[in-house]
Amino acid sequence: MNLEERTAYGDIGRKGLWENNTALVQLLGLCPLLAISNTLVNAVSLSLATVLVMALASGAVAALRTLIPYEIRIPVFILIIAALVTCLDLAFNAWLHELYLVLGIFIPLIVTNCIVLARVEAFAAKNSPLAAAWDGAAMGVGLLWVLALLGGARELIGAGTLFAGIDMIIPGAQAFRLLGDDYHGLLIAILPPGAFILLGLLIAARNAWVARAAAARPAAPHAPADAASA
Template sequence: MATGYGRIARDGLWDNNGVLAMLLGMCPTMAMTTSATNGLGMGLATAVVMAASGGLVATFRDYITQEVRIPVYILIVASMVTLVDLTMNAYMHDLYKVLGLFIPLIVSNCLPLARLESFASKEPVLPSLADGVFMGLGFTLALTAIGAVREILGAGTLFADASLLLGPAFSFMEVRVMPETMGTLMMILPPGGFLVTGFLVVGKRMIDVAGGKAIQMGGAHAV
């Protein structure tokens, strides 16, 4: 089973990364990556929802009929989103005000529903829970990376207002990388989101192609 969980982790974090490989969840990706902190907060909220929803669907999959599965999945995701939304409003209110409408919109995010349909509805509870965790973490890494690039190029900072998400003890993460006057406004506007996401998708695919060629050459030498 270790190999199985290793495969689940690799799929979620890299091979089938929701943003960089499957290109799902583009709405929050474009809207909430104006800074690394926003991307991290949105990604972690989505990861919690995905893990909890995956575990619940796997638990009750034998009782969910084919005809009503999609409404049931949406209801489960909506319930988890409501819990996350209320929790963030209570304990991380400043960040909650920044993320705003996009927390409830996790319900309509294609990524959680896609994983419930393709994985959790067919697999046991623990693998489904792991799939939700790693798919969510992969989503978080992608959003944080996009947000970091856009924030550095657009505002000259990195993890601005991180203390709102992680607490005052993490204020050391708030770094000014370059003078404010050197920032390019376009990078924190919608065109910047598309540009950075596109370059990261291309970069991932180039790494995958290079890795595949290296494996083939290694196999040929072994033969």
């Protein structure tokens, strides 16, 4: 891989993780973002499933893009995504059944997640399979870190714990009670209003960071007036 290709892949990763983050910038996929982020384990589990689907779906669409007629591309894209999600749903049911019962309908709903279809249509259908898979994974990881941060904050504020439900994945493992046994929790953090409030704070923090970075960046030098008139 030459320098130009490494730079291109670096740009794809940076856009997916930060500059064009699906949760904080595009505000896509808010249904699972707000509904399933009540604990860190739930948030990360659904995020990893989404990352896997996005990477595989993007790579598959990119590999088949020349064979898919333009007029029926959207139904074919949805069919590919649905097939992958069905396999993932069956795998969760077979190997992580307790977690499968908790996540419930949100695993099949990955099919209708606008993040997945948007990246397949906007990027995978126009680029190579490797670049498309990398783009899908980067966008998915961008969603993952936001969901993990949101889920961890909601669980910690709402219940005083982290990794509640980890025993559904690792038998015998226990959650960490970080705020002591006397902490009774703040119920609103676990309820949907708490998700909206914390997500709004995350978006505001990102926007403030970007604005401060832009203000600290040195301005481009301007051409002299006489040179411009000449």
